[in-house]
Amino acid sequence: MKTPTEAQARAAAHSTAAPTPFQRKHLLGLEDLTREEVLRILDEARGMKDIFTRTVKKVPALRGKTVANLFFENSTRTRTSFELAAKRLSADVINFSAAGSSVSKGESLIDTVRTIEAMGADFVVMRHSASGAPHLLSRNVKSAVINAGDGTHEHPTQGLLDMFTMREKLGRLEGLKVAIVGDILHSRVARSNIWGLRKLGVGELRLVGPRTLLPKWFESMGCQLHYNLEEGIRGVDVINILRIQLERQSENLFPSIREYQVLYGLTTKRIAAACPDALIMHPGPINRGVEISQEVADGPQSVINEQVTNGVAIRMAVLYLLSGYRGGPLSEDE
Amino acid sequence: MTSLLIQNGRVIDPANGRDELADLLIQDGRVAAVGRGLTRAAAEVFDARGKVVAPGFVDLHVHLREPGFESDETIASGTRAAAAGGFTSVVPMANTNPVIDTAAGIKFIQERAGADAAVNVFPIAAVTREQKGESIVEFGDLVQAGAVAFSDDGHAIMNNEIMRRALEYCAMFDVPILDHCGDLNLIGHGVMCEGEVSTRLGLPGIPPVAEAIQVARDIALAEYVGGKVHIQHVSCALSVEFIKRGKERGVAVTAEVTPHHLALTDACLERYDSNFKMSPPLASEEERRALVRGLAEGVIDCIATDHAPHSATQKDKTFDEAPFGVIGSETAFPVVYTELVVGGALTLPQLIEKLSTAPARILKLPKGTLSIGADADVTILDTEWRGAIDESMFRSRSRNTPFLGRQVHGKVAATIVRGRVVYRDGQVLV
Numbered sequence: 228m229k230t231p232t233e234a235q236a237r238a239a240a241h242s243t244a245a246p247t248p249f250q251r252k253h254l255l256g257l258e259d260l261t262r263e264e265v266l267r268i269l270d271e272a273r274g275m276k277d278i279f280t281r282t283v284k285k286v287p288a289l290r291g292k293t294v295a296n297l298f299f300e301n302s303t304r305t306r307t308s309f310e311l312a313a314k315r316l317s318a319d320v321i322n323f324s325a326a327g328s329s330v331s332k333g334e335s336l337i338d339t340v341r342t343i344e345a346m347g348a349d350f351v352v353m354r355h356s357a358s359g360a361p362h363l364l365s366r367n368v369k370s371a372v373i374n375a376g377d378g379t380h381e382h383p384t385q386g387l388l389d390m391f392t393m394r395e396k397l398g399r400l401e402g403l404k405v406a407i408v409g410d411i412l413h414s415r416v417a418r419s420n421i422w423g424l425r426k427l428g429v430g431e432l433r434l435v436g437p438r439t440l441l442p443k444w445f446e447s448m449g450c451q452l453h454y455n456l457e458e459g460i461r462g463v464d465v466i467n468i469l470r471i472q473l474e475r476q477s478e479n480l481f482p483s484i485r486e487y488q489v490l491y492g493l494t495t496k497r498i499a500a501a502c503p504d505a506l507i508m509h510p511g512p513i514n515r516g517v518e519i520s521q522e523v524a525d526g527p528q529s530v531i532n533e534q535v536t537n538g539v540a541i542r543m544a545v546l547y548l549l550s551g552y553r554g555g556p557l558s559e560d561e
Numbered sequence: 562m563t564s565l566l567i568q569n570g571r572v573i574d575p576a577n578g579r580d581e582l583a584d585l586l587i588q589d590g591r592v593a594a595v596g597r598g599l600t601r602a603a604a605e606v607f608d609a610r611g612k613v614v615a616p617g618f619v620d621l622h623v624h625l626r627e628p629g630f631e632s633d634e635t636i637a638s639g640t641r642a643a644a645a646g647g648f649t650s651v652v653p654m655a656n657t658n659p660v661i662d663t664a665a666g667i668k669f670i671q672e673r674a675g676a677d678a679a680v681n682v683f684p685i686a687a688v689t690r691e692q693k694g695e696s697i698v699e700f701g702d703l704v705q706a707g708a709v710a711f712s713d714d715g716h717a718i719m720n721n722e723i724m725r726r727a728l729e730y731c732a733m734f735d736v737p738i739l740d741h742c743g744d745l746n747l748i749g750h751g752v753m754c755e756g757e758v759s760t761r762l763g764l765p766g767i768p769p770v771a772e773a774i775q776v777a778r779d780i781a782l783a784e785y786v787g788g789k790v791h792i793q794h795v796s797c798a799l800s801v802e803f804i805k806r807g808k809e810r811g812v813a814v815t816a817e818v819t820p821h822h823l824a825l826t827d828a829c830l831e832r833y834d835s836n837f838k839m840s841p842p843l844a845s846e847e848e849r850r851a852l853v854r855g856l857a858e859g860v861i862d863c864i865a866t867d868h869a870p871h872s873a874t875q876k877d878k879t880f881d882e883a884p885f886g887v888i889g890s891e892t893a894f895p896v897v898y899t900e901l902v903v904g905g906a907l908t909l910p911q912l913i914e915k916l917s918t919a920p921a922r923i924l925k926l927p928k929g930t931l932s933i934g935a936d937a938d939v940t941i942l943d944t945e946w947r948g949a950i951d952e953s954m955f956r957s958r959s960r961n962t963p964f965l966g967r968q969v970h971g972k973v974a975a976t977i978v979r980g981r982v983v984y985r986d987g988q989v990l991v
Contacts, residue, residue, distance in 0.1 A: 258761070337877060357879035358763040359833025366832075367877075378881070380763030418763060444760035 249548035253365045253372040256381035257422040265426050269391050271544035276537065278315060288547050289318035295348035297340065298375070299325045299355040304511055304535070305375050305385075309352045312542035321348065336360065337367045344370050350546060353377075371549050379413045385510050386419025388541040390427065392534050393465055396506055402430040406453075406460045406501070408491060409469030409518055410480075412440045416469060416510045425449045435459030436491065439480045456491050460501045467508040468493055471518045484517060494520045498528070506530050563604055564588045565980055570609030570941065574616060575914035576930035585614055587937040590979035595931060607982070609941055612974050615913045616929050617649025617680075617938030619920040621739065621817055622714070622793060622865035623890065625651070625682075627673060629658025634870040634958050636670070637677035642868065642890040642957040644984040644991075647973035649938035650681040650921070650928050651890075652739075655692070656715040662687040662698045664706035671707060679983050679991045680976070681938070683926060685710045688727045688738055692716045697727050704734045709924050712739035714793060715840075717775060719745055724779060728788030737789035737815070737923065742775035742800070743767070743841060752881050754796075754842040758827040764880060769797035769848060772841050776800040780807035780814050791923055792816040794867050796841035798851030805860045815923045817865040818852050820889055820896040821963055825849070829963065835876045835883030837963045839869065856915065857906045863919040864912075866893050870959035888962050891954045895969035898944065903970050909944065939977040946972045956989055 249267065257265065278284055294313040298306050306322065313320045323343060340351055351370045353361055358378030365372040376382040394400050405424060411417045411434045424432055425448070434445055435453045446452060453459030460466055471487060481487050498505065507519075507529045515521050524531060567585040572595060574580075584599040585592065594601070620643060626634035634642075636653075643651045653670065655661035661670060667684050674682035686708040690696050694716060703711070711731060718724045718740075731738055748767050753759050755766025776792055780803055783790040792804060795816050807814040821839065826846045829837045837843060855861040869886025876883050894916070901907040907915070917940070921929030928938055950964045954972075976984035983991045 336879065355879070357881045360879045362833045363877075363879055378763050379765075412760075415763060418761070442755075442760055444757040447757050448761065 248551040251549065253361070254383055254545055254549060255361050255365060255372065255374050257383045257386050257419045257426070258381065260426070262426045265387070265390070265423055268387055268541065268544050268548060269394060271548055272387070272391050272537070272540040275543040275547070276540040278543075279536070279540070285315050285317060287317045289313065289316035289550055292318045292349045292550060293321065293347050294318045294350040294352060294546065295321045295323055295343045297323045297325060297343065297351055297353045299353070300376070302354055302376070305354065308535070308538045309375060309542050312539050312546060315539070316543055316546055318546065321346070336364065340364055340368050340370070344368050350549065373545060373549070376415055378415065380415050381419045382415040383419050384538065384541050384545060385416050386423045387545070388534055388538040389416075389420055389467060389508060389510070390423050391537045391541055392508065392530055393506060395537070396530060397464060400424065401428040403465060404431040404433070404463040405429055405465040405467065406433040406435055406463045407467045407469065408435040408456065408459065408493065410440045410471050410475060411436050411445060411469070412442060413472065413475070414469050420467060421448050421450060431463070433459050433463065437481050437487070440475070456497060457500050460498070463501045463505055465506045465508060466493065466498065466501055468519050470510065470512065470514060488517055492518060492520065493523050495522045495526065498523060504528065508534060510534070563590075563980060564593070565605045565607060565977070565982070566599060566601070566603035567607045567609050567614055567939065567941070570612050570614035572614045572931065573910050573913050574931040575910055575918045576616065577932055579931070580910050585931065585939065587939070587977070587980040590937050590981070592931050592933055592935050592937050594933065607941070607975070611945065613909065613942040613944055615940045615942060616917040616931050617940050617976065617978065618647045618894070618916040619650045619926060619928050620648045620866050620868070620890065621652045621791075621863065621920045621923065623651045623653050623868040624656070624870065624886070625653040626870060627657065628669065632958070633872050635677070636673045636682065637679070638956065638958045639868070639870070639890070640674070640678040640680045640682065641989045642888070642955065644679040644976045644978070644989055645954065645956045645973065646866075646890040646893050647940035647942070647976050648680060648890060649940065649976060649978045650683060650926060652683050652685055652709065652924065654712060654714040655685055655687040660687050660691050661685070662690050662692070664699075664702050667703060667706040667708055679989060680978050681928070683709045683924065685712055685739065687711065688713045688718060689723060694718045694720055694723060697723065697730060700731050700734060704736060708736070709926065710736050710739050710791070712741065712793070714739060714741040717741055717743045717745055721778065721782070725782045725786060728779070728783050728790060729786035732786065732788045735789070737791045737813070739791045739793050740779050741793050742772045742779065744771045744774050747771035747774070752838060752842070753830055754827045754844040756827060756845050758830060762830060762833070764830070767842055769799060769844055772796055773799035773803060777803045780804065780812050783807075783814060784810060784812040789813040794819050794822065794841055794865070795852065795855070795861055796822050797844055797848045801851050801855035801860055804855070808860065815862045816860070817863050817920070818856055818861045819865060819867045820893045821887060822849065822852055823856070823864070824896050824900045825963060833880045835878065835880055836887060836961050838880060838883055838885055839867070839887045840885035853901065853906050856901070862915070862923060864893070864897055864915045865920065866890055868957070870957050871961050872959055876961045886961065888955075888957050888959055891956060892950055892962060892964045894942065894973050895950065895971050896964060896967070898971035899969045937977060937980040940973060941975040941977070942971060943974040944971045946970070953987065
């Protein structure tokens with residue numbers, strides 16, 4: 228009498244454990260995702276990271292699929308990360324560097340992507356200087372669109388890899404105090420971090436920067452605003468430092484790089500205001516000696532290189548989960 | 562002698578304080594009689610039972626795109642869109658190619674309108690040559706040629722001295738400057754209203770004060786030099802406040818607001834749809850309410866569409882690259898009737914006043930009234946109709962509307978220009 232019960236239990240356990248297809252076609256931003264979807268990606272990425280430690284760092288999950296990397300802005304880091312992620316899942320990869328070519332203007336964006344689609348791309352990974360460009364694309368093409376950074380809007384895989392890194396290092400996200408420092412206004416990394424971290428119940432989310440780069444409306448996204456660096460990072464578990472674009476100076480958003488460095492540059496002395504073992508993060512590329520000192524960037528609390536490693540795992544998880552899309556009813560982008 | 566008898570409609574004529582069931586007799590393109598049970602024989606009878614008979618709508622702000630941008634719109638197509646929207650008179654802006662800044666340009670518009678237009682076209686000219694904001698046009702010559710006003714619409718005049726001189730000189734001819742306000746430095750590369758939504762979407766913002774600062778400046782200048790200024794497409798509460806104070810001080814200032822600013826907010830931009838991108842941009846709900854209130858209180862005088870056609874090729878771009886502007890002729894009445902009358906902010910006679918009598922008065926056009934002897938420009942409305950805005954309503958060459966699919970009350974049943982039915986039951990008849 229024992230055997231059927233066990234078999235039933237096993238069958239039941241198996242059916243509940245069998246992952247439901249990820250009910251989403253595109254990854255446009257973390258604002259759109261549910262808490263469960265964010266968690267699902269983070270959990271899946273953990274398994275993907277295990278693949279790295281094998282001697283054969285490759286699985287056949289996306290064999291026969293084609294991933295087109297379409298970068299309208301230069302980005303060696305993110306493009307390489309997506310390329311490696313796709314290859315580790317056995318997908319074919321097309322790298323389409325659009326920056327500087329005849330298709331760098333948005334008027335031919337839809338046509339460009341339709342051309343690539345006609346060659347059989349299943350995924351279009353796109354970086355574009357215009358906020359909302361992936362949204363325009365998702366309404367006009369059949370491929371799954373993955374946003375690899377759109378203007379000053381979102382960079383969802385960066386947000387996910389940052390959260391993955393925090394969770395891996397600190398064991399949790401709930402209740403953490405996180406500070407994001409720098410040019411918040413123009414940062415797609417900040418926005419994706421904000422949406423993701425808020426959904427996963429982070430304790431305090433502080434944004435730190437000069438008033439001109441930190442408009443009051445960020446408060447409505449559930450953040451505390453700080454114009455003073457020491458106050459902003461006091462007692463935090465994580466400091467995520469954003470790259471400062473040197474061109475903002477010419478827009479009079481701050482008076483000089485020198486003053487920015489004086490007020491907001493992260494030095495060993497300054498980070499002492501945070502928790503003793505606070506994580507130091509930066510999405511790269513780093514302006515050493517501007518937003519972050521050499522010592523802090525290379526110091527024991529820095530997890531900057533691990534962020535890069537984790538980026539590949541996150542992008543593998545995203546590609547893998549989106550490939551399970553079946554056009555289900557939860558999709559809102561059709 | 563041609564004649565048309567419009568029978569049994571609810572005749573609303575704000576200019577004469579009339580709102581009653583009556584017949585309207587048109588003879589030789591003029592209103593011949595208004596009253597109950599008109600029995601005079603007419604060549605044609607229009608049964609307006611259950612409908613509203615109003616003076617023809619006057620749109621002080623359209624872009625007909627001709628000459629220069631005929632793939633977006635022409636005088637022929639744009640005036641048919643106007644007819645479908647109940648507008649019997651339109652004022653096309655001068656930002657064509659070439660810019661209308663000489664008497665020859667005015668003549669061109671008049672000739673093309675004479676040949677192709679479905680409704681009355683009252684041309685205007687630019688305030689500055691080529692709308693560059695650098696030197697003023699020959700206002701006197703242009704007025705003689707038939708310009709009813711002046712506007713650099715599409716381009717704010719940044720130089721205070723030029724604006725002062727334009728207002729000062731123009732006042733000799735008793736015509737207003739139709740004023741597109743928006744400080745270009747504050748606008749920068751902005752593509753939508755700055756605020757909570759722009760912050761979330763990561764789109765460069767335009768602060769509402771960019772408009773309000775120039776509104777304040779131009780009212781101050783108009784007061785100083787005794788000029789007449791009409792503020793176009795008012796989009797924020799602070800501008801309304803400045804206009805109100807200007808009027809209280811006795812300045813010759815008037816203002817218009819668009820249906821889209823009355824009905825929509827920046828929350829509509831969530832999907833980065835460029836059919837919600839226009840200048841000035843849609844603002845917050847708080848600003849929108851201030852515009853409705855400003856209109857209801859009479860601070861804002863009239864409704865104008867800023868009908869701004871752009872072909873799909875131009876609009877199907879990323880949000881920052883797509884041009885500013887949305888069409889509005891065909892959808893204006895259902896949108897504002899739903900928002901303002903069904904919404905309870907205005908009565909129907911008040912709305913009709915804002916769409917016909919008031920705009921005609923601002924430019925001293927002999928329109929906007931059903932007085933005996935007046936031009937028989939008439940708009941017949943079906944206020945009982947309910948439905949969704951759909952493709953079949955449009956006559957413009959372009960489809961850049963933010964209102965497709967919107968549920969509305971009311972529609973235009975017929976449009977009559979100088980006694981001639983140019984639009985009826987969904988068909989343009991000219």
